[in-house]
Amino acid sequence: IDSSGRIYVAGYTNRGTGNDFAVARYLSNGALDTSFGVAGVAVNSFSTNDQAMAMALQSDGRIVVTGIFTSDFGTVRYNDNGSLDTSFGTSGFVRTPMGTGTDTATSIAIRGDGRIFVGGNAQFGSDFDFGIAVYNANGTLDTTFNGSGRMMTNIGVADRATSIALMSDGRFMLAGRSDGNVAVVRYNADGSLDSSFASSGVATINLFTSNDGANAMRLQSDGSILLAGAMGSGSSSDHALMRLDSNGDLDASFGVDGVVQTSFADDNDEAFAMTIGTDGRLLVAGRTMSASGFDFSVARYMLASNIAPNAAITGSTSVNEGSTIALNGSSSADLDGSIVSYEWDFDYDGVDFTVDANGSSTMFSAANLNGPASRVVALRVTDDNGASTITFRTINVTNVAPTVTIGGPNNGLRGNALTFTADFFDAGSQDTHRLRWEFSDGTVMEVDASGNHASINHTFASAGSFSVTVTVIDSDGDSSTAQMNVVISEPQPPPPPPPEVQPVRLVDDPQNPGKKMLVVDGTSGNDDIRFRMHGKKVEVRYNGRKIGVFNVTSRIVANGLGGNDRIIADGVYVAVQFVGGAGNDTLRGGRKNDSLDGGSGNDKLLGESGNDLLCGGSGSDTIHGGAGNDTLDGGAGRDHLHDACGRNSFVYDSEDWKPKKKRR
Incomplete structure (x- = not known):
């Protein structure tokens, strides 16, 4: 029965060509669940004789069924809808030979880590042994178990295992019969016999004479082992219910010396299954023979000892990586007492329980988990008498896109x-x-x-x-x-470079429209600029190099700029305007009315002929007027102003030296 109350039944059916596995699912009201298989039933053929003997439900809803494929163990996994789970074994099933004859799987259990334990018997000639196969979750044999994933145990001649139980510490048990007696074997996790149990791991119990056996087994929280089956001799038997302690001995406090015998009819009563109800009482089902044949038989028993609590987990079964989900164990219950502790293991391996959190509710974090992945989360609840129960569920971690x-x-x-x-x-x-x-x-x-x-x-x-x-x-x-x-x-083109200014250029004279003036610029260094007549034109020599001959119709303008410059108009018949600029300059005019400005520095200015304007500027300048009516201005500094022919004007300060007017 699953958590939704749906009921699963497994067995086999014959469709005229041999036996086939058959699984039916019923709703809680007993009606077939038509969402499963075909109209509620899944039937599959894997060999000429397929018989399902046992079934277990996984926490993710998938169904694992085991039994016989002709003469070998046969195990099948179904999806929740009844289709074969092709991720398991070969297209959904796995076939495992155990002995040399007919091998029959009769029981199955699933650990929290997903491994599947299948128990039954293996035939070797006329001898039958207990046999167990352990599979990984994908259906491959778990070779970490006994090297091959399989293990056989020889007790007597006719040894047949009918039930299996897994212990929380990794050990497990098989129960059945051996040569007419009840047989129980306890194994360590690696498949070796547990020598602490009975005699070297094997307990055989003679209840009557020759017809004793166990068909069902259940472990109690205190380590006790409940067995249900038959006891009798020959073809006569009764229901047998017995309890062993954790050492493999009959528990004398249970029934009569550890055994409860129940007779339904004169002959052939046998128990095949048992469960503990929610009220803590034990239900045992089987068959009994009447005059008309075999009938169902059911008996209910009171268990005097403490009943282990029921553990239950509610909450989501998936979480995004980096997120958290809430899990709750408060629906767990203890029928004959109270739960005193809730412990959580967030990465349960089915063997060791590591306590990661306490309390009836907890938060499961996927902060450091990388999806897609899965984790098994287990809850262990313990009652006030020390009995505990573990339940678990698989949490799927979903990858989240960045x-x-x-x-x-x-x-x-x-x-x-x-x-x-x-x-x-x-x-x-x-x-x-x-x-x-x-x-x-x-x-x-x-x-x-x-x-x-x-x-x-x-x-x-x-x-x-x-x-x-x-x-x-x-x-x-x-x-x-x-x-x-x-x-x-598009990038903007760079601006065109400014036109190059030539040091010597003939341009229109803005003061004399229609006339051309010659403009010459010096450099910041020491320049030698000379002008002389070349016919009616003016020849220019610039720092020792002849620049050219120009037809000047207005005037000549020359700027020495920086440095100690020499600007000479050698007999030029064109008015000149010379500016020496900074530095100790020598300026000489021509034959027209000239303007000479020495600028700063100790300059020498010679007007030559014509009515000239000579300005020394700052510094100690020497100024000669020359012929013509000149104006001499020494400017600041100790200047020497020299007269010559003509009517000259002097501008001077107290530091300047001015010659006396020559007599004519």
């Missing part, structure tokens, strides 16, 4: 590199990541990511609107994408 954001400029220039960034987060702390960058100009780049931040440079070869997409992919294949747009413009 999230990503993209950053970068929204504008750029063709041919210029742009930097784009990606920041991402993944709840799976153990995931690794790969980034895929896609640019709508056709460029695609993939890189492995380190940490949660990455950047990349890209240059667009043309202008326009483009998209930039980044996809982060985790190591489980899940991904997330972010996108942005960028507008690329």
